[in-house]
Amino acid sequence: MTQRFIRGWRPVAVLLLFILLWELCSRWFDIPEWLLPPPSLILETGISSWADYAPHLFSTIRLTFLGFMIGACFGLLLAVLLHLLPSVREALYPLLILSQNIPIIVLAPLLVIWFGFGALPKLIIIVLVCFFPIAIAAMDGLRQTNPEWMHYMKMSGATKGQIFRKLEWPNALPSIFSGVKISAAYSVMGAVISEWLGANKGIGVYMTLASSSFRTDRVFVAIFLIMGLSLLFFLLINLLEKRMTSWQRKGGGVHE
Amino acid sequence: MNKLVVDQLTKSFDSSIILQNVSFSIQDGEFVSILGPSGSGKSTLFHLIGGLYRPDSGEIYINGERTTGEKGRISYMPQSPSLLPWRTILENVVLSSEIIEQPNKSEALNMIQQAGLEGYEHAYPAQLSGGMKQRASFIRSLLSPQSLICLDEPFSALDEFTRMDMQEWLLSIWTEHRRSILFVTHNIEEAIFLSDRVIVLSDRPAKVQREFTIPFARPRHSSLMLTREFLKWKKEIFEELKVLV
Numbered sequence: 001m002t003q004r005f006i007r008g009w010r011p012v013a014v015l016l017l018f019i020l021l022w023e024l025c026s027r028w029f030d031i032p033e034w035l036l037p038p039p040s041l042i043l044e045t046g047i048s049s050w051a052d053y054a055p056h057l058f059s060t061i062r063l064t065f066l067g068f069m070i071g072a073c074f075g076l077l078l079a080v081l082l083h084l085l086p087s088v089r090e091a092l093y094p095l096l097i098l099s100q101n102i103p104i105i106v107l108a109p110l111l112v113i114w115f116g117f118g119a120l121p122k123l124i125i126i127v128l129v130c131f132f133p134i135a136i137a138a139m140d141g142l143r144q145t146n147p148e149w150m151h152y153m154k155m156s157g158a159t160k161g162q163i164f165r166k167l168e169w170p171n172a173l174p175s176i177f178s179g180v181k182i183s184a185a186y187s188v189m190g191a192v193i194s195e196w197l198g199a200n201k202g203i204g205v206y207m208t209l210a211s212s213s214f215r216t217d218r219v220f221v222a223i224f225l226i227m228g229l230s231l232l233f234f235l236l237i238n239l240l241e242k243r244m245t246s247w248q249r250k251g252g253g254v255h256e
Numbered sequence: 257m258n259k260l261v262v263d264q265l266t267k268s269f270d271s272s273i274i275l276q277n278v279s280f281s282i283q284d285g286e287f288v289s290i291l292g293p294s295g296s297g298k299s300t301l302f303h304l305i306g307g308l309y310r311p312d313s314g315e316i317y318i319n320g321e322r323t324t325g326e327k328g329r330i331s332y333m334p335q336s337p338s339l340l341p342w343r344t345i346l347e348n349v350v351l352s353s354e355i356i357e358q359p360n361k362s363e364a365l366n367m368i369q370q371a372g373l374e375g376y377e378h379a380y381p382a383q384l385s386g387g388m389k390q391r392a393s394f395i396r397s398l399l400s401p402q403s404l405i406c407l408d409e410p411f412s413a414l415d416e417f418t419r420m421d422m423q424e425w426l427l428s429i430w431t432e433h434r435r436s437i438l439f440v441t442h443n444i445e446e447a448i449f450l451s452d453r454v455i456v457l458s459d460r461p462a463k464v465q466r467e468f469t470i471p472f473a474r475p476r477h478s479s480l481m482l483t484r485e486f487l488k489w490k491k492e493i494f495e496e497l498k499v500l501v
């Protein structure tokens with residue numbers, strides 16, 4: 001913990017320096033607040049209008065979490081399915097990649113036309129951006145099993161299911177987690193974009209309202225909220241990863 | 257009774273013949289070594305006995321039953337320890353028994369203690385030295401319910417000191433647990449020291465070149481390797497191998 005703190009101080013120092021510079025510049029050059037508000041004002045707005053944006057924030061968190069969960073489950077399920085059925089994998093793999101080339105900005109209004117302004121089109125967007133990194137990472141992880149371990153399991157009489165549960169799945173976990181981390185970061189952006197389409201609540205909505213009324217300080221509050229949310233999400237997943245793959249960090253303790 | 261009968265086994269990979277009409281058998285409770293140069297097809301022979309591949313021709317019988325191409329009939333210790341890094345030593349040694357039946361944890365703990373790995377039950381393989389990993393891998397094969405154990409060059413990656421230690425340790429454990437063992441090696445001394453019989457394989461394609469019955473009484477100690485009698489056997493087997501080159 002202390003080690004992480006010591007390593008963590010550098011980026012924090014750079015960030016603080018940047019904010020300080022920003023504050024000083026906006027004072028010296030008298031930059032108008034609607035163009036670029038100073039950090040102090042953003043902080044002040046962030047504290048004073050908590051009651052205004054809190055419902056928006058919670059709505060976004062709920063949407064992100066739900067969309068991410070569905071996307072992650074879908075990605076994992078798809079990866080396992082394609083792993084176990086190689087012929088289906090060959091057929092679907094190119095389509096999987098094509099799905100990532102659909103421009104979300106174009107797709108989003110279409111989804112609204114098809115599914116209305118409810119939660120469904122928003123969830124579809126988040127799932128679409130979330131499932132892919134997880135599916136690809138999981139498929140790669142599942143395929144990269146040490147052939148010697150595989151021989152061992154087979155010669156010991158392990159069934160296909162046992163090989164999957166005892167060998168392929170735990171072996172793929174570190175790889176899966178790197179996919180999950182990318183997805184977690186994407187999911188917040190996905191949620192905000194989906195809220196721009198037409199929602200009555202959410203950070204995306206708060207941001208649109210703020211920018212159309214030239215409340216740039218609020219826009220920045222929204223930006224920082226989104227960044228904070230992404231970071232928090234990332235850290236939570238990191239924590240989960242550390243717990244589930246703790247064996248990775250133990251090693252080299254004893255030598256002959 | 258014959259524990260294992262290998263009958264006229266032939267196997268080729270991509271039109272190059274690796275094993276040709278290999279036949280031998282192992283009695284119940286016997287320790288038999290297969291001696292052959294690297295790349296002669298010793299691991300392939302194990303993979304065939306273990307059912308990983310089917311032979312081109314020939315049959316394999318275990319306990320009198322034809323088991324050609326059937327997996328899960330032997331307990332196997334591969335050339336590299338192949339311990340799963342995310343399992344603790346205790347979880348690793350029960351892996352093969354877990355595949356077939358309910359694992360017996362107290363027996364496993366007992367064996368870990370016998371192997372001198374006490375205190376490492378809950379350590380991960382990365383925390384162990386090479387010799388310790390091989391011990392864990394061997395315990396895993398002993399805890400597996402099958403009565404025939406196949407060991408594929410288990411000590412070839414170890415340094416000379418550790419290897420000597422491990423050979424004596426293996427014999428002491430084996431005397432206690434009496435299983436039939438098929439042991440593959442390319443080290444002549446190791447084969448003589450450990451075995452009741454030594455089967456010499458020829459190179460390319462591998463055939464059974466000759467069989468030696470080693471008469472030394474058990475228990476054996478490493479001092480045996482310095483006796484005149486031992487050197488005589490070593491010389492004889494060495495000449496047999498030299499004919500091949």
Ligand SMILES: Nc1ncnc2c1ncn2[C@@H]1O[C@H](COP(=O)(O)OP(=O)(O)O)[C@@H](O)[C@H]1O
Nearest residue numbers: 269270274292293294295296297298299300301
């Ligand atoms: N699955 C395989 N496909 C093709 N060739 C193989 C395969 N397995 C082993 N061989 C070949 O068979 C030969 C014998 O290999 P191996 O049985 O591992 O020898 P040894 O264990 O005696 O050192 C080698 O030349 C190797 O390249």
Ligand SMILES: [Mg+2]
Nearest residue numbers: 298299335409
């Ligand atoms: Mg080999």
